[in-house]
Amino acid sequence: MSRLVCPGCKAEVNELSTSCPKCGIRLGEVQREKEPQPASSSWYVTLAIIVIGLVILYFEGR
Numbered sequence: 729m730s731r732l733v734c735p736g737c738k739a740e741v742n743e744l745s746t747s748c749p750k751c752g753i754r755l756g757e758v759q760r761e762k763e764p765q766p767a768s769s770s771w772y773v774t775l776a777i778i779v780i781g782l783v784i785l786y787f788e789g790r
Contacts, residue, residue, distance in 0.1 A: 736751045741755065
């Protein structure tokens with residue numbers, strides 16, 4: 729059996745392996761950069777609660 733070299737970490741990998749045991753990169757596939765994920769709805773809810781709380785505190789102090 730021949731050995732391959734991982735393109736990510738340059739470690740020797742068995743030719744039958746599907747991923748590098750050292751860095752976990754999948755062999756034989758093109759690595760894509762992660763696409764940015766849209767913010768989850770819970771982030772918007774948290775932001776809204778903070779804003780509402782600040783508005784209430786502002787008007788309570790007047």
